[in-house]
Amino acid sequence: MAKNLTTRENDYSRWYNDLVIQADLADNSGVRGCMIVKPYGFAIWERIQQELDSRFKETGHVNAYFPLFIPKSHFSKEADHVEGFAKECAVVTHYRLKNNPNGSGIIVDEDAKLEEELIVRPTSETIIWDTYKKWVQSYRDLPIMVNQWANVVRWEMRTRLFLRTSEFLWQEGHTAHATEKEAIFESQQMIDVYGDFVEEYMAIPVIRGTKSSNERFAGALETFCIETLMQDGKALQAGTSHFLGQNFAKAFDVKFQDKDGGMKFVWGTSWGVSTRLMGALIMTHSDDNGLVLPPKLAPIQVVIIPIYRGEKEFEELDPVALKVLKELKASGIRVKYDNRDTHKPGWKFNEYELKGVPLRIALGPRDLEKGTAEVARRDTLSKELVKLKDLSDHIKSNLSEIQVQLYAKAKKSLDANINPADDWESFESALDKGGFVSAHWDGTSETENKIKEMTKATIRCIPIENKKISGSCILTGKPSKERVLFARAY
RNA sequence: CGGGAAGUGGCGCAGGUGGUAGCGCACCUGGUUUGGGACCAGGGGGUCGCAGGUUCAAAUCCUGUCUUCCCGACCA
Known part of the structure; x- marks a missing residue:
């Protein structure tokens, strides 16, 4: 933990x-x-x-x-665009600082005021279209x-x-x-x-x-x-x-x-x-133990942690670990061998769990005897003893399995949290449960705003692969062509 | 930008009736350890967020300001 x-x-x-x-x-x-x-x-x-x-x-x-930097004049050309971004723009007004005459540090030099102020880009449409x-x-x-x-x-x-x-x-x-x-x-x-x-x-x-x-x-x-x-x-x-x-x-x-x-x-x-x-x-x-990274994205896919008492044991382990490292690298896996003597294995286990490294290989004296390694999965927190000769294949299949299972788990959770609602009461209670609420909407801005005011939920999207089944708006009862997804959002 | 809380060694916190800073973890040295965050001994490190003010004296009181967190407003 x-x-x-x-x-x-x-x-x-x-x-x-x-x-x-x-x-x-x-x-x-x-x-x-x-x-x-x-x-x-x-x-x-x-x-x-x-x-x-x-x-x-x-x-x-x-x-x-x-x-x-974007000249203010460019920025103001597309009306809706300005309306959308004006309230959150940083503006550069001066181009020089000077020492405060009273000696209290550095101040803006009022003589160095820009003739045309510059906006720090909130997005680049304007300067790019000016260029196009x-x-x-x-x-x-x-x-x-x-x-x-x-x-x-x-x-x-x-x-x-x-x-x-x-x-x-x-x-x-x-x-x-x-x-x-x-x-x-x-x-x-x-x-x-x-x-x-x-x-x-x-x-x-x-x-x-x-x-x-x-x-x-x-x-x-x-x-x-x-x-x-x-x-x-x-x-x-x-x-x-x-x-x-x-x-x-x-x-x-x-x-x-x-x-x-x-x-x-x-x-x-x-x-x-x-x-x-x-x-x-x-x-x-991620979970309560820390980050969980999908293998395709993880900067480190596998970490090798040696377990040993004293230098002698390390001397015996090190070549085996290096061999595993080389083998995994050769098959294109991003692998790190953490042979630092400054931290104990238990400390490293926790550290790499916190950082979401998908697989951990622990190699100790017991493994040396048996020709095995302990492979631990970050996503399931399960451990398995694997024969060294099978290790490379095992790691490869584990990595792709983790990738698939992480998606499957998230997909299951997504699907389970899209709930239909056909009346206002169930709409509200579905929103409170969390997730997307699939409901009819009359297509007007006013209704969406009202719903937002009342529930803090917005229309997240009108799904592309939507069945065009008509119904009546959850709030106004007016006709609706299809369901849309509401949710409280980040 | 409004309301609330907080800022003290790297991290987490104590100290607060004013008298010049302490604990745990981390860090450094030595030794013993090493299969799920080791232990013992010794040691180093802080202009108390920043700037003013009150005072013989400020981490402590006052004012301002910056940052963070929570709630709200805002947000493609």
Whole structure:
């Protein structure tokens, strides 16, 4: 049992906070709402980046980099967009500091006021569309399929490590197309890329859907999303992809001459996932002993821990451990041999459990005699004696089994927590139980707002694979074409 | 941004009627240990979040400010 880790039952939110810090993923910094991503946490993020990046490249995208600062005038061009982000923008107004004449330190130099203030990007649509204007003349210049890995800033009032921070890391894809059909295809394709990645790689089951107009991205015509459910029954948006129509093209005057000779506005998309995925990862699989990582994502998949008394025993063990290490490495497994003499085996067991390493191999004198190793699984906390000659195969099959089982477990929990409700009373009690509530909605913003006021629940998504069975709205009784998913969300 | 709580060695906390800081864990040294967070002995480390103020004297009292946590408002 992990020391000092609050149990989930006791206080889920505190469990999460403790875990992030104790597993060495991230820490708070001296700046409100900004986090320090520690090496172990960043290693996981790098694995997310690596895999996503290659999937982006496979689907025809290239990486580029746009500036952190956005001129205020660019930012104000698309009305809905401004409306959506204005309240959470950091603004740069000066470019110089000076010594305070009264000797009390450093102050802003009022003489160095910027003529045009700069916004720290909350997202990059505006500066990118301002740029695309210069890149696009002809249909031959399209499509543009650009992604960037960057940090963004949204001045949040209430923050939590990974889930909502004022500065966070993400990728944002921005594409421009000649036709509406192409742009819609792109935004749908990317939500599938996200969905497949999150399910296959992070072992987190998702629901693919579209957003209601209330929850839609500021400036988009349609927002596709993947929604997940955490162990405490709250929903978490894990990724979004937006069909922007011609909104940004019109705002930034991005036109091209088509084959027919006519001038047309281009069609756009944007899509992103952020370090919030780390939060989803932590809250989907982990337990009261600490982090649980799916093997495909774990920076360390297997740790080898030697158990010995005195130098003699270590001398005998070490070559065997090294041989196992070499063998596992050779078959492409990310393995660490922790031969530090500064910590006892029991200490290491707990440490790697807290950090979610999927498999642990313990090698001691008893194993040496019998030609075995003890293999322990992080997800089930079970142990097994395995013959050394079978070890490599055993580890490989264990890793893929863990990956499959983590997903299956999370999927089962997701499915078990989608509850239908057909009247207001059962709607409310279903929300209180946690999870998604599948209910009819009359399709209006007003009704969604009222429901939000009354229950704190929002429409998380309109599932893509929805059966179009009509009914009547849970609140107003007006006709509804299909059920949507409500939940209280992060 | 409102309401509440808190900030004291790396971590968790005590001290608070003002008199210059202590405990547990961690750390360092030596020894014994090592199959689920070892033990003994010795040792190092803190301008008490920061800035002002009251006072002969401030961790302690006052004011401001920053950060964190909880609740709310806000949030794609």
